[in-house]
Amino acid sequence: MKKLERKVFDEVYCRIRILVFFIVCSLVIAIAVLPFLVYNLTRSITKISNKSVHRLPTTIIPSHYRLYIDTSQLEQYIFQGTVDIDIQIKEIVNEIILNSVKLNITKIEFQHDDFNFTLNGSVTYYKDYEQAIIEFNQQLNPGSGRLYLSFNGKINDQLNGFYRTKAHNRIGLCTQFEPGYARQAFPCFDEPSFKANFTITIRAPKYLTTLSNMPVKLKYDDGNDTCIYEFDTTPVMSTYLVAYVIGHYDYIETRDSNGVLIRVYTPTGRKEQGVFALKTAAKMLPFFAEYFGIKYPLSKLDMIAIADFGSGAMENWGLVTYRETYLLVDAHTSTQKTKQDVALVVAHELAHQWFGNLVxxxxxxxxxxxxxxxxxxxxxxxxxxxxxxxxxxxxxxxxxxxxxxxxxxxxxxxxxxxxxxxxxxxxxxxxxxxxxxxxxxxxxxxxxxxxxxxxxxxxxxxxxxxxxxxxxxxxxxxxxxxxxxxxxxxxxxxxxKQMGFPLLTVKQKQQGNNRLITIEQIRFLADGTKDDSLRWKIPINICTKSHPNESFYQLYLNGTKEQEFLLENIPETDWIKLNLFR
The missing domain is CATH 1.10.390.10 (Neutral Protease Domain 2)
Structure with a gap:
């Protein structure tokens, strides 16, 4: 019995020693890796905290994109591409953060201008932030370099990003990048402040019309029922203004008084429906150039009718896309209201070529x-x-x-x-x-x-x-x-900066040959309740019976609830009207 007890004791003692050994080893390992764990935890927390807003850092600034898009497999609704981005590195980093959504980045290379070797990177996607973080195994020093990415994606049917259209059983491709959909077509710094030049090359079936922001610089047959289109480099612009369209189109053209080539692209067999928009654009483009004091910056302006389009139109620089109903006019069936709507939308998009695109x-x-x-x-x-x-x-x-x-x-x-x-x-x-x-x-x-x-x-x-x-x-x-x-x-x-608008109540009192008016303001509410918390500063012009076609007085309400003004030389028989010309 004692031998048995001794044997049990020895087994328990041995197990305790083994357990203690493993505990000690675990503590040693934990102490050894603790700095590494703390570093990575801190780094992860830093990344999360930096992502409290959905903005890109300004440590990397792009200056030029060389974008290649291959649409030779459009029947399968897929595309492939590469983008070569010239960037400026403002401070030491070991990662580049840009926008990428629904794209598969397959190759990453970076060449710093100060070194003769190429770095390969890895990518982590942050879906909620629509960002891709490209990490390298060594730091990137301040200076310039080129980031090369290969990628592929799907041609969607959601009317944004790079999407497909269908009319009369014919497939077409179109882009809609405003406000933040360029990132669905190619990895990029997809915020308006990151302006850059774009040199775009597209591979597309040779039987289709292929357009982009700039004129075609070079076109050649690659021997596979497809053509390669190389376009001129764009001016400095934001990513949301990049555009390309591929499909079956006819066109008509003219030149405005400044020599700018203007074309209207319509579905095949309907080019006569583009005449009104073409004439309108040919008159409005010089009007805006004179009004703004700056000539239209590009050598061509294309306006194209898209079968499936989510908004009324999009002001892509040099390639304005329209819903068909806002560009095409049938000389026999369209109403005067349709013509007016087309004229207004064309004017709106042409104004953007300066106000929005240029600035x-x-x-x-x-x-x-x-x-x-x-x-x-x-x-x-x-x-x-x-x-x-x-x-x-x-x-x-x-x-x-x-x-x-x-x-x-x-x-x-x-x-x-x-x-x-x-x-x-x-x-x-x-x-x-x-x-x-x-x-x-x-x-x-x-x-x-x-x-x-x-x-x-x-x-x-x-x-x-x-x-x-x-x-x-x-x-x-x-x-x-x-x-x-x-x-x-x-x-x-x-x-x-504040909601609502004021209701002005005007009281008047004649004082000899002068008129004393009191203007009171209060926020107007449809349900008749009162909100006395808001005030507006309001310019007021006044015309009178004696001066009906001009602003005889200009007043300024300074944001107080009630204000008095003495209007001189207004006889009692004269009426007065406020803000007639507004």
Whole structure:
């Protein structure tokens, strides 16, 4: 019995010693790898914290893309490509972060200009942030270099990115990259502030028309029922303006008075339906060049009708894409309203060739002004110039101004200027308030400072920031200078940074040959309730019975609830009207 107890004791003791040995070894290993674990944990936490916003870092700046797209397998709805990006490295890094969505990056190489060897990289995808992090096994020093990527992807049917269309059983391909869909077509720094040149080469079936932003520089048959199209290099521009279209098209062409080649591409057999848009563009392009004081920057302008298109049109530089109904006019069946709509949309997109393409907002927060609302206002100016018989300014009041006032009179309205963290939020924010009220604010500025001061301010703004990025305040500054109205920014901020609009109540009292008026403001709400928390700064012009066609007085409401003005030399028999010309 004692021998048995001794044997059990020895076995237990042996097991305890083995257990202690393993515990000690584990502690030694843990202590050895602890710094490594802490480093990687810290690095992971840093990456997560850096991704609190969906923006790219500014440590890497692209300057030139050489993009190759192979669409020879379009029947299988797949494409392949390569992109060679010239970049500037601003500080020491060991990774390059760019945008990539629904793409498979198959090869990564980096060549630093200061070294004679090539680095291979690995990629990690951050789907929620639509980013790809390319890591290298050594640091990248400040300087310049070239990043080479091979990739492939699917040609989708979602009307954005690189997608397919179908009309009369014929497949076509189209791009729609605004606001953040270029990343679905090729890996890139897909934010408007990362402007660069683009040299685009496309392989496509030889029986299809192939277009891009710039004219074809070289076309050759590669012997496989496909052709290679090499296009001229673009000016410096944002990724969302890159475009290419492949499909069955006819075209008609003309040149404007400045010699710019203009073409309208239509579905085959319907090119006569492009005549109205072609004539309209040929008149409007010189109008904008003179109004802005800058010639159209490219040698050609293509406008093309797309069978399946999500929006009305897209202002891709040199290759404007349209929904068919906003470009094509049938001389026998189209109504006058259709012609007017086509003229307005053409004017809108041509205005963008300067205001948006040549000068671009730094971030989507300023899209309300630099893009759609300015173009939504100036399209009326251009159409009124080319087709005065349409009387479009009268329609602006009923179709644009009145339309935006309905939702803006609700408690749950929102300001024009809204913070945007990622491009996908744009469609959620931009509505009748943003577009209609925004263009109405532009109309207010134009009336307040006068047409010529407004035009000179725009021209100076475009000249200073050509091929660059800006913020809204840059435009306000130029308009303030040309109009000598230093308080312009203060006025506009009350209209763009807060919701709603005021109801003005005017009381008047005659004092001899003068008129004392009292103006009270309060936010107008559709349900009749009162909100006394908001104030607006409002320019007021006054015309009278004796001076019915001019602003006899110009007043300024400084943001107080109630304000008095003494108007001299207005007899008791004269009526007065406020803001007649706005």
């Amino acid at each position: 671009t907002m730094k971030w989507w927060n300023d899209l309300w002004l630099n893009e759609d609302n300015f173009a939504s206002w100036i399209e009326f100016l251009a159409v009124d110039y080319v087709y005065p018989e349409y009387d479009v300014w009268t329609q602006f009041v009923s179709d644009t101004l009145a339309t935006c006032m309905i939702p803006d009179a609700l408690h749950n309205s929102h300001p024009i200027e809204m913070p945007i963290q990622r491009p996908t939020e744009i469609d959620e924010i931009f509505d009748d308030i943003t577009y209609g009220k925004g263009s109405s604010v532009i109309r207010l500025i134009h009336a307040y400072i006068g047409g010529e001061a407004f035009r000179r301010g725009l021209a100076n703004y475009l000249a200073e920031y050509a091929y660059k990025n800006t913020v809204t305040e840059n435009l306000w500054s130029h308009l303030s200078k040309t109009s000598n109205r230093s308080h312009l920014s203060d006025i506009l901020s009350t209209w763009t």
